[in-house]
Amino acid sequence: MEKNRRNFLFATTVLAAGGAVAGYNKTLSTALSMSRNGQAAKDPIYGNNQKIEGKVATTFSKNPDVIIRNGVCNGCTTNCGMRIKIDKKSGKVLRAYGNPYNPLSSDPWLPYNTPVEESFSLLGKDSKLAHLHRATACARGNMVFDKQYAKNRVLKPLKRVGKRGEDRWEEISIEQLIKEVTQGGNLFGEGDVEGLASIRDLQTPISPNDPKSGPKANGLCVLGTGDDGRKAYMVHRFVKSFGTQNYSGHTAICGLSMRSGEAVYLGDTNKYPHLKPDFENCEYLLTIGTAPAQAGNPFKRQAKLLAQARTERDLTCVVVAPMLTNADSIASGDKTQWIPVKPGGDLAFVMGLLQVIIEQNLFNASYLKTPSQEAQKALDEASYTNATHLVIQNEESFGQILRDEKEPLVLDEEDNKLKPCSLVKQATLFVDTQLEINGKSLHVKSSMQLLKESALKESLETYANESGISKEKIIQTAHEFTSHGRKATVDCHGGTMHTTGFYTTYAIMMLGAMVGNLNYKGGMSAGGGRYKDFKGKKYNLVAFPGKVKTHGYRIDRARMAYEKTTEFAQKKAAGQNPYPAKDTWYPLTNALESEMIFNSAKKYPYKLSALISWNANFVYGQSGSEHLIPLLKDPQASIPLFIAIDPFINETSRFADYIVPDSVMYETWGVTAPWAAYQTKTNTVRFPTVKAPQATFESGEPITMDSFVIELGKALKLPGFGKKAIKANDGSFYALDRPQDFYIRAFENIALDGNPVPDCSDEEITLAGLDLYIDTLKEICGDNWRKTAYVMARGGRFEAKEDGYKKEKLAHPYKGVINVYNEALGNTKHSLTSERFSGVPTFYKARFSQGKLLEEVYPKSAYPLLAFSYKSNVLSQATISSLGLEEIRPATYIDINPKTAQNFGLAHGDMIRLSSAGGKVEGMLRLRHGVYPDCIAIEHGKGRDAEGAIDVQIGKNVISGIPLKKAGVNINKLGLEDISRELATLSDFVIGSNARQAIPVKIERV
């Protein structure tokens, strides 16, 4: 650690202690008089209260000094619908709280036709419904909007001065920025840089020797983050108009192991559907590597539902994690259990559960025997699996499911005959047999048989040793879980981000198949869906004349099997063994942010020409990202042109050539929907609730991602921008010149979907603070303007709570087949080792991509501890520019079990250094009984190197960094390289998700 930083950490410790003594008298007197800056507060106890929203007598009478509008919080990726209180005079946000119409902020939420006036008046103190509908923000959501006013915010377009990463910038006009990035040239006195106009070539192959790589336009890569409601706009309007294959969000460094395991379980690696428990009605929740009430998505909603379920119902919540978090609760007594698990030991634990469930016949046999949708209907089931489908074991067709021309074949349990699955109600579950078909002998096993063999591959002792959970506990948990039938549920998230995280999630989800819980009330749900927004009744906003059908390899080598590449074909044609490939390919993964910069540097499959990062911060968020920094610093190494669209200069955008300002929090347009854990159709709309403070285009439009993309698109003469860019379903055309041309039409689509919403009254328009938008609404929506206003006045459109269920089933079920065996997975080979992946969940030890075990390379004798990160209930990657949150959580610590600390001769408060083979971090040791022995736990969100933490020079001004932002520890600096690959960080060996958990480390006192 550099000396300054160390001194700072010492200084904060001493200051904190000193403050407790020397500053106490003053603090006490200040507190007692509630005075600030020498001015006595209005109330000696309650201080200076904010302006009230209004008064409730019999009806609500709004305070004319404030405006209340709907907005969307994105203090985390939950995107809760909020109500924002704005000071009319200053136009500043005073406070944010939940929108009572929105399921992410209130449960039960208000019936959609509740008048806006009533939505306020029933919150008055005399209302019996006040507590029921009081919509809230979480601790983070209460504060995080102050980042809109952060002094380190980028308000004007910036161009770097000096070398990349020197933190020196000059302000330029947006017109100059667009001209330079479009036309290129000798932009920095370092030689010619190719501009976007030349990169956007849809004819010339990007790799002259390999036409399969696609056109030169693939040389642009766009990296976003979580979807804040604008992803569809960026992807469909810009990325697909430019014609590049290369867009990625942040999933690879966030929860891709979980997403991919769920996608394979549901048999859809295209759309990546997402599963969550029906928290409200489940009886047993096994939550592994995630912690509702501590973190996760939807954070606020699931925390509330969990609290209700444990207090008002009999939910048993079992938290399997290496650390005791807020997901456990002493108040809920034995309704909560914490099962401590070794970091990365979750796969062994779950394979142990599957073994017990299968061996002891604890599964729902009749459900698993249901082989088709037809049988599902006939038996009144809510879902079905392919447990009885037959998988060919003969070498030439190994791994394929046995089918006729139309559908899989199964053995009818009644007569043991082979039949199309649609004609069979109950098929034989365990099959391992030879079949004679068309004179050919076929060895087949059923999916369930393969799962059984896989679960029994290791002994229960091995699973116990690997997980750190006793055999008895595994057996007990398997019995408890299955005793709740379809109301037993599972959940997982970031804890599975290790080298075998994909199979871990697949195995966790498989527990649900054992009890048959998908689409049942109290079981698992893929969510309630959304109203038709971007592709709706009046407009298809994601289609436009000239939209490019992109093609070719992606830079991350995702969505492509190695066996389909030119490299494979050429090696075969030359009579060579095609394995290993030059590097990994990921056919079942949809995007890998963590591979893109490295792959460009390796020129495999090609080199990028430009990167647009949009609020992305992989340098902070990717485990092992220190290895990216030299590549970002040198324009020749990986990214010749780097444009960041970002309201802040973060750890990633500080290496950009240009920075384009963007909107923050309540200044932003968008349409969002919850991820999961909701059963009803839900759309939240966001529009600029407060005025954006940044520079504008000549038109007066604030510079944001949305407006920048329009003007850049016009400069590049891309289809889908300017005149006649939006086509209505009746064949008429409209211009896309401003973000509202797009987003308000999406709101209109939502308003018109199904039974259109009513018209909004003048009174509601005023109460919801929408007067400002009337002219724009009339101009864009014509006769529908009041319907669109109705949606905006309620912050979106929300189906009634009671419409989420049909008796004991979900009203919006997932319609696909559950893959007990995933055929695509079972037919995929590792591109380096040529090993065939298991098509069912199976146990692997932590490994490098090529198969070498981590424990062989980093033995416990050299690296005695395993480090893991846990998500904060206050901080997130998006919160560092909030000063309010800085005050609440000024630092993070290195957490360790007291006995482990004692074994190393360490004490609470010691300054210590952790070292892995990938890097070092230093911080203060904190003893916590709730940490698994021989482990290190680190809260995510602090230890920052940018975004207000360091000095930045803009022109002649230096914006001083706030040293407190550096306080704490960023675990990702310990991240490992994959030693079995050239220039790559450690990742899941099947899916490529960034392995940031279970890092072997050593510890020493500084």
Ligand code: SF4
């Ligand atoms: S959970 Fe909290 S921080 Fe996250 S979006 Fe909702 S209110 Fe904001």
